Each structure stands twice: as structure tokens, then as C-alpha cells.
Amino acid sequence: MERIEQHASHGGRQEVWKHVSSTLGCEMKFGLYLPDAALRGEKCPVLYWLSGLTCTEQNFVTKAGAQRYAAEHGLIIVAPDTSPRGDDVPDDPAYDIGKGAGFYVNASQAPWATHYRMYDYVVDELPALIEAEFPASQARAISGHSMGGHGALTIALRNPGRYRSVSAFSPIVAPTQVPWGKKAFSAYLGEDEETWKQYDTVALLQNSVERLPLLVDQGEADEFLEGQLQPQLLRAACEAVDHPLQLNLRPGYDHSYYFISSFIGGHIAYHAQALR
Amino acid sequence: MERIEQHASHGGRQEVWKHVSSTLGCEMKFGLYLPDAALRGEKCPVLYWLSGLTCTEQNFVTKAGAQRYAAEHGLIIVAPDTSPRGDDVPDDPAYDIGKGAGFYVNASQAPWATHYRMYDYVVDELPALIEAEFPASQARAISGHSMGGHGALTIALRNPGRYRSVSAFSPIVAPTQVPWGKKAFSAYLGEDEETWKQYDTVALLQNSVERLPLLVDQGEADEFLEGQLQPQLLRAACEAVDHPLQLNLRPGYDHSYYFISSFIGGHIAYHAQALR
Numbered sequence: 001m002e003r004i005e006q007h008a009s010h011g012g013r014q015e016v017w018k019h020v021s022s023t024l025g026c027e028m029k030f031g032l033y034l035p036d037a038a039l040r041g042e043k044c045p046v047l048y049w050l051s052g053l054t055c056t057e058q059n060f061v062t063k064a065g066a067q068r069y070a071a072e073h074g075l076i077i078v079a080p081d082t083s084p085r086g087d088d089v090p091d092d093p094a095y096d097i098g099k100g101a102g103f104y105v106n107a108s109q110a111p112w113a114t115h116y117r118m119y120d121y122v123v124d125e126l127p128a129l130i131e132a133e134f135p136a137s138q139a140r141a142i143s144g145h146s147m148g149g150h151g152a153l154t155i156a157l158r159n160p161g162r163y164r165s166v167s168a169f170s171p172i173v174a175p176t177q178v179p180w181g182k183k184a185f186s187a188y189l190g191e192d193e194e195t196w197k198q199y200d201t202v203a204l205l206q207n208s209v210e211r212l213p214l215l216v217d218q219g220e221a222d223e224f225l226e227g228q229l230q231p232q233l234l235r236a237a238c239e240a241v242d243h244p245l246q247l248n249l250r251p252g253y254d255h256s257y258y259f260i261s262s263f264i265g266g267h268i269a270y271h272a273q274a275l276r
Numbered sequence: 277m278e279r280i281e282q283h284a285s286h287g288g289r290q291e292v293w294k295h296v297s298s299t300l301g302c303e304m305k306f307g308l309y310l311p312d313a314a315l316r317g318e319k320c321p322v323l324y325w326l327s328g329l330t331c332t333e334q335n336f337v338t339k340a341g342a343q344r345y346a347a348e349h350g351l352i353i354v355a356p357d358t359s360p361r362g363d364d365v366p367d368d369p370a371y372d373i374g375k376g377a378g379f380y381v382n383a384s385q386a387p388w389a390t391h392y393r394m395y396d397y398v399v400d401e402l403p404a405l406i407e408a409e410f411p412a413s414q415a416r417a418i419s420g421h422s423m424g425g426h427g428a429l430t431i432a433l434r435n436p437g438r439y440r441s442v443s444a445f446s447p448i449v450a451p452t453q454v455p456w457g458k459k460a461f462s463a464y465l466g467e468d469e470e471t472w473k474q475y476d477t478v479a480l481l482q483n484s485v486e487r488l489p490l491l492v493d494q495g496e497a498d499e500f501l502e503g504q505l506q507p508q509l510l511r512a513a514c515e516a517v518d519h520p521l522q523l524n525l526r527p528g529y530d531h532s533y534y535f536i537s538s539f540i541g542g543h544i545a546y547h548a549q550a551l552r
Binding site: 007008009010011014062063065067068219221250252253254256257258259261262265 | 283284285286287290338339341343344495497526528529530532533534535537538541
């Protein structure tokens with residue numbers, strides 16, 4: 001493990017680390033915000049942030065403006081990369097498959113199955129590393145954007161008790177029904193669509209046992225709203241099983257980090273309340 | 277003039293515009309944050325932000341997190357590019373001369389003199405455009421980072437009454453005495469060092485008439501502190517002529533946007549008070 005960046009930020013420190021991931025079989029980077037309390041050695045709760053298509057660990061830490069709120073609430077924020085990386089890792093020229101597009105699944109199909117295991121990385125390896133190496137408590141929350149919103153929701157729903165709270169910005173709520181998800185899941189998981197459902201929020205809600213509330217913000221001017229995101233499917237799925245959902249539709253907002261930065265403060269306050 | 281980006285942001289709108297600059301003889305882009313009041317047609321005061329070496333109009337608008345504070349205080353923020361641009365504009369392979377490194381001067385030497393007139397662009401053409409085309413009042417403030425902090429301080433000192441307030445992050449306060457400035461001024465202004473002094477904050481302070489206070493934040497872990505920035509020269513110059521200076525030295529902070537984003541809220545509040 002090696003720290004490759006460190007910057008004082010809002011009284012705490014924004015760092016970037018690299019480490020060899022045994023789950024993914026490659027070197028990985030993640031962003032780590034340590035609030036002042038953590039720098040003094042106090043154990044702090046952790047918010048995991050999962051980014052969207054084409055992102056690395058950099059997008060969230062440079063553009064979301066989350067450090068101010070993490071500092072205010074004494075949260076650590078961990079922002080991993082969105083796929084395995086490196087010359088040995090299979091890729092595809094398209095932006096929505098391969099590197100930068102891990103979709104937070106464990107791939108079962110060649111050539112992806114060896115490295116593309118972002119589900120296990122985010123659920124198991126990364127938290128174990130964070131809790132062993134940094135002043136992190138086991139109080140965890142998870143959030144993300146777009147493909148990462150899909151990752152946050154599915155991971156929270158599949159792991160009852162593991163996260164105190166979950167939220168998402170512009171999530172892909174039904175990947176089995178939309179082009180991004182169908183393309184990625186066909187490649188990573190194969191043609192048996194039954195296997196896709198374990199990574200589909202709307203499908204998972206049908207069998208949800210824990211009633212962890214979902215906080216979701218969605219811009220109404222999002223260019224992917226109709227084609228890929230379809231928040232009405234999430235609303236219907238939650239209503240069908242009486243799963244608590246706060247869905248904030250934000251008029252005029254698009255899919256960009258300008259949207260995230262406008263509302264990340266509210267999400268972090270929400271997680272902080274659950275984590276304390 | 278053409279709007280090439282628009283994103284809802286903190287209740288207002290972050291835009292990017294391009295236009296043909298007659299001063300610079302090329303097409304230029306600038307970032308424009310319009311708070312809610314401006315979107316409703318109310319005239320709002322304007323903060324001009326000048327970025328540093330290698331930056332475009334994008335760096336500040338994507339990384340500084342300033343929109344939240346501009347929204348809170350009802351300020352427009354205009355963030356121009358740092359040099360003329362385009363295939364016809366002379367350049368240099370080095371990062372600290374040519375494109376991305378206009379140094380906010382009017383060049384007098386070939387091949388730079390035709391296009392490199394960022395001083396006139398920022399002082400005259402850009403404000404005239406903003407005040408004609410957008411709901412901007414004539415209440416102006418100016419700030420910037422590094423090379424742009426140098427630009428903000430020199431432009432405010434040379435134009436008494438034009439700006440209600442000025443501030444800077446990590447400014448190059450004495451370009452005539454440090455490597456970045458000597459290299460750029462030699463190229464743009466020629467070997468007669470007397471002509472350099474009109475673009476040197478420390479030199480200009482010797483003849484300052486207006487007592488516009490200077491607000492400066494400087495990270496003490498800034499990698500350019502000793503070699504290029506030397507805030508002690510600014511402190512001495514202000515003390516020598518009794519010019520009001522608030523110099524905030526920030527332990528642990530570096531030269532990056534993580535530093536700017538940590539303290540931009542205080543600077544915007546300072547400008548808002550002067551502008552109202």
C-alpha cells in the first residue's frame with residue numbers, strides 16, 4: 001500500500017492510495033478523505049462512494065465538493081475506482097464496458113471473469129483494508145452516482161446490516177431493463193437473464209428483507225432519464241413491497257457533477273445522522 | 277457569442293460561453309455562474325476569477341466549489357481562460373509560457389504581441405461584454421490563484437475605483453524577482469526590466485494611491501512557496517507604504533484546488549460584503 005497523493009482540505013486531508021487488490025488481481029487506487037478527528041486517531045464512520053461510467057477515483061474527490069461536509073460531520077469518505085485497471089486487464093473501446101465500467105458485479109464470463117469482480121472488492125476487500133489500516137469504525141454508509149448509484153443500492157440491499165444508510169444520485173435502478181445494463185450484463189454475466197437479477201435494484205426489492213430506507217436524488221433534466229435511469233421503476237418497486245423511499249426529483253438538474261455537488265451536502269448530513 | 281455549456285447548480289446555473297475577442301484576436305471561452313437572482317433578471321454584482329498556469333476556464337468551475345457560496349450571496353462569477361487560444365496563436369512547449377500562461381499582461385514582443393493581451397481583455401473587453409449581455413451590475417470584485425492571483429492584485433492596484441475588493445490565493449507577488457515571472461516577462465515584455473514593474477504587485481505597491489485592502493491566503497506547504505511566491509515580499513511591501521493587507525498563512529495547505537476550495541467560501545463572503 002502506498003499513499004500517492006495528500007492534500008490538506010477543510011481541516012482534514014484528502015489522500016489517494018494505491019494497493020494490490022487480490023480480488024481484482026491488479027493494482028487499484030482509491031480516494032480517502034480523513035476528517036480532522038481521524039487525523040488525530042479517533043475512529044470515524046465511513047461513507048463509501050461509488051462513481052459512474054468512465055470515472056476513476058479522481059472524479060468525486062476533485063469535483064463533488066464533499067470534503068466540506070465530511071469535515072463538518074467527521075466522516076471518512078472512501079472513493080474507489082470503477083473497474084480493475086492495468087495492462088493485463090481486458091478492455092473494450094466502448095465507454096460503457098470494460099475499464100471504467102465495472103458495474104459493481106462479479107463477472108462470470110470470459111474474458112472478464114478473472115479481473116472484473118468489483119462487487120466483492122467493494123463489499124469485502126476494500127472495507128476490510130480501510131478498517132485495518134485507517135482510523136475507521138465499522139459504521140458504514142454507501143452512496144454513488146449513476147452506475148455507482150446502482151452499485152450502492154444493490155450492494156446495500158444484498159447485505160442487510162452491513163450499511164447503516166444508503167443513497168444514490170441518478171442511479172441505474174433497473175439495469176436488466178435498459179441498454180447500459182443489458183449490454184454490460186450480457187458481457188459480464190452471460191445470456192441467462194436470471195443471473196442478472198442479483199444486480200438489479202428493482203428486482204432485488206421484490207425480496208428485500210431489511211427495510212433500509214433509500215434516499216435518491218434525480219435531476220429532471222438528466223439526459224439519461226428516460227433511456228437509462230427511469231426512476232419511476234424504482235418508485236413502483238418500492239410501493240409494491242412498501243419499501244421506504246425518498247425520491248427527490250430536481251427540476252432543471254442534469255447528470256453531471258454540478259448536480260451532485262448541489263445536493264451532496266444533504267446526502268452527507270443524512271448519512272451522518274444514521275452513522276452517529 | 278454562444279453558450280456551449282449550461283448546468284443547474286445550487287439553485288443557479290453554471291454556464292460556459294465562447295465569443296470572439298477583438299482584444300486577443302481569437303475565440304475565447306469563459307465560465308459564468310448565474311445565481312438564482314440573475315436568472316430572474318435582477319442585476320447582480322460580479323466576481324472575476326483569474327486562474328493559474330496551465331488552467332482553462334474549466335478548472336475553477338469544476339474544482340473550486342464556489343457555486344455554493346456565489347448562490348448564497350447572489351454573486352455572478354466570471355472565470356476566463358488564462359491565455360489566447362487557437363491554431364493561429366503562438367505557443368511554446370513549456371507549461372509556463374505561451375498558451376495557458378498569459379500572465380495577464382499586454383505583450384510587446386514578437387511573436388506574442390499580437391494575441392497576448394490578457395491585461396486589456398480582463399480589464400476592459402470582458403467586463404464590457406458581461407455588463408452588456410448579462411444581468412450584471414457594475415459592482416466588480418476580482419480574485420485569482422497563483423498566476424491569476426498576480427493578475428488580480430496587479431489589475432486591482434492599477435485600476436483604482438474599478439473593483440470594490442480584491443483577493444488572491446497563493447499569488448505570484450513579485451514576478452520580476454522570481455523564475456516564472458522573469459521567464460514570462462522577458463519573453464512577453466522584452467529585456468527592459470523597467471517595463472516589467474507595471475505588472476508586479478510588490479513594485480506597484482510603492483506607488484499605490486487607492487488603499488484597497490488586499491486579502492491573501494497562502495498555504496504553508498505550498499511547493500512553490502520559496503521559489504516563486506514569497507509572500508514575505510508582499511508583507512514587507514505593504515508595511516513599507518502602510519497598505520492594508522490580510523495575509524492568512526495556512527499550515528499544511530498546498531498549491532492545489534483542495535486549498536482553494538477550503539477557503540473560497542471566506543473569500544466570497546468577503547467580496548460579497550464589499551459588493552453589497
